[in-house]
Amino acid sequence: MPEATELELTAESMDAYVSLFGMNDRNIALIEQECNVSIALRRNHLVITGEEKDRELVGQVITLLLEMIHRNENVDRIRIRYTIAMVREGKVSQIEENLKRVIAVTHRGKEITCKTVGQKLYVDTIRNHVLTFAVGPAGTGKTYLAMALAVMALKNKEVERIILTRPAVEAGEKLGFLPGDLTQKVDPYLRPLYDAMYDFMGSDSYNKLIERGIVEVAPLAYMRGRTLSDAFIILDEAQNTTSEQMKMFLTRMGFRSRVVVTGDITQTDLPAGKKSGLAEAVNLLRNIPEIGIVELSGKDIVRHELVQQIVEAYEKTRVSDQVSGKDEQ
Secondary structure, eight states: OOOEEEEEOOHHHHHHHHHHHOGGGHHHHHHHHHHTOEEEEETTEEEEESOHHHHHHHHHHHHHHHHHHHTTOOOOHHHHHHHHHHHHTTOHHHHHHHHHOEEEEOTTOOEEEOOSHHHHHHHHHHHHOSEEEEEOOTTSOHHHHHHHHHHHHHHTTSOSEEEEEEOOOOSSSOOOOOOSSHHHHHHHHHHHHHHHHHHHHOHHHHHHHHHTTSEEEEEGGGGTTOOBOSEEEEEOSGGGOOHHHHHHHHTTBOTTOEEEEEEOTTSOOSOTTOOOHHHHHHHHHTTOTTEEEEEOOGGGOOSOHHHHHHHHHHHHHHHHHHHHHHHHO
16 A cells, blocks of 8 residues: 655645645646645645655645745646646756746736746846847747836836837738727737736836836837837737848847847738748847847746647647648658
């Protein structure tokens, strides 16, 4: 019969165990399934039954998950699977480092930390390079983390303003004529950037900075002819730039500026036959040491676990189509 290990829960941990177990104990059931153990709660102890190496693994996983809960982070099934995988690979110290390293604080006081090793690499790359390209699927935190670093750079007076931009390309559907002034016309395209900025600044502070020109949110077309100095510049959804637009944007960079370009090359909304400026730029500039390129993957997705499964399904189809195309040729 397999031996058991008891993990004592403090009073603080006991308050968090409901979140750890999840609705109908689904989180604990997932840990049991993934790690081949049985877990039971007896008073203030979690009793883990199984082989020694599995018990040790689960003890480390649960300790890390409880620490995440104490930091008010969402512990869902995708986070649990990622933590198990990292502990199995002996990367506990990397998870602990991510948990302790606060990148930014929202206007409501929530601490923002890296949730995956890929995200940590992304943050470090931005800090160590003047120009960073971040390529990866939806939900990997590309825009949100860049926004967090931009706000911190502004607060620390490393830059004088923040410029957020993205190409005004419709995502596979025609929106038709949009009424209103310029701001109202471009709002649908820039709304995700507004939402992220509100999270870090609050609407009142954000509106004041907009009025003073310290924060600027504008379509990519409005970057032409400008030199952007002393600024933290984020180009979002860059997979929808043409080659000409990307070259125009990259040559706007001025002194004492930091630039982050984000996008998902697999989700281009450009007309058929148009090459993505992001894909081209990543290939052309890959070997320049001063330019950082980070490729995030499905493992770095921190949204609902279904997002990861959807991305993986589409990626498998894309790879299969590429192989079939080569075979046919």
